[in-house]
Amino acid sequence: MTSTTGQSNAETIERARRVTAAEDYDIGTRFPSVFVSAQGSWMTDVEGKRILDVTAASGALLLGNQHPRVVEAVSNAVRNHGAVFASTLSPQRIELAERLVERYPAGEKAVFCKTGSEATTTAIRLARAYTGRDLILTSGYHGWHDWQLSYLNMGFDPRTRVANFGYNETALRRFLEEFGSDIAGVIVTPEPAWLDTDYYSNLSSICAEFGVLFIIDEVITALRWGAKGLNGTGGVRADMITVSKGLSNGHALSAVLGRREVIDAYDKAGIAGTYTREVPPMAAALAVLDEIEDGAVHEQCEKMGKLLKDGMRDVLASVGIPAFVTGPNMMFDVVVESESLSWDIYRAAYDFGAYFEDSGTHMVTAAYGEAEVEHALTAFEKGAKQVASKLELAPGDLPDARKLAFPLEAFGGSLKDSEGVLQRIEDTVERIAKRDKDQGNALDPACG
Incomplete structure (x- = not known):
């Protein structure tokens, strides 16, 4: 050692x-x-x-390190059941899926991954596979995979067919009006310190108006925006959500929950993975759900x-x-x-x-x-x-300019319709319009 x-x-x-x-x-x-x-x-x-x-x-972590209930659940899983099986199905996976779809309104079926980045990538692959469309609209950080590396900048990446609308409702509506029939889904990470439930409910309604899937990346918020996240506690409708941090109290596990017919595109999307069937993290998640049940x-x-x-x-x-x-x-x-x-x-x-x-x-x-x-x-x-003690500080409140700059720096939030933002929207529309549609159609629509 x-x-x-x-x-x-x-x-x-x-x-x-x-x-x-x-x-x-x-x-x-x-x-x-x-x-x-x-x-x-x-x-x-x-x-x-x-x-x-x-x-x-x-x-x-939701419960803290070495929580007795989680330690016992993981130890018991390893000692009495094993680490991972040849089959992708286990009683622990089935029970965990049952409890999660009961817990979150968006859930009719659930599939599992290991990380938040993997869960969000799974969600967009499911959206593309289900709809047969190639474009994805996004706001916020969804992990480190290639398709969303430009999360801090409003714009369009023709290589990944992903357009970032920067949490700007004007941009979202404009992109949907122009390209709605080509958009597989809209995925957004909640920023509860800056945007309230009414904002996300409005995004959901706009997506429904255009017949586009609305996906909430609740990797962090599912157990921290209240007990049941933006979807459950906040009451915001979604076609899919992702859940991860806190779910298994530090063990590697994430989930994608959603409408039955969307999750059933799992085979078409070509999603797989040996360690998505690992038993101890699922046992840990069941222990977490037991621990938090009474509130x-x-x-x-x-x-x-x-x-x-x-x-x-x-x-x-x-x-x-x-x-x-x-x-x-x-x-x-x-x-x-x-x-x-x-x-x-x-x-x-x-x-x-x-x-x-x-x-x-x-x-x-x-x-x-x-x-x-x-x-x-x-x-x-x-x-x-x-x-x-080492600064010359000006008394007073934090300037409004800094309050607007922070979301842009932290999560790419272009929250005001400034002249620059409006121009960026039009530039992005032009870039999307000029994309090579044959490239998108030639690729497997499930490709993330």
């Missing part, structure tokens, strides 16, 4: 740099710890330092998330850093005047024992109690004071 005993974080990171770590993704955008264990929301690094996770492992988990997360959100707002006001704190209690955003200032604050807070998401989106788990919130706020206050 590989050991890091006696090594510092810096030494272990250097070791990783030589053989595995990406300079930006693994090192440059992370705080300098290598963690060896975690319990609840507390992590321990190679130097023995305990640091509080304020990211919920980028949203992957106590979400009640605790909402309560602790609100304490943290309100406390961070108060800290920033007290130290004189203009900020905008917004969003639901279980996944809220903290926006300051620049990305670099955000990084500096959270980097300083890390030195005081709290690991915040430097992008400014913060998430708690059910393992949070008042002691965890107090620790997070103490570390955040010390870090913010340290940073503020």
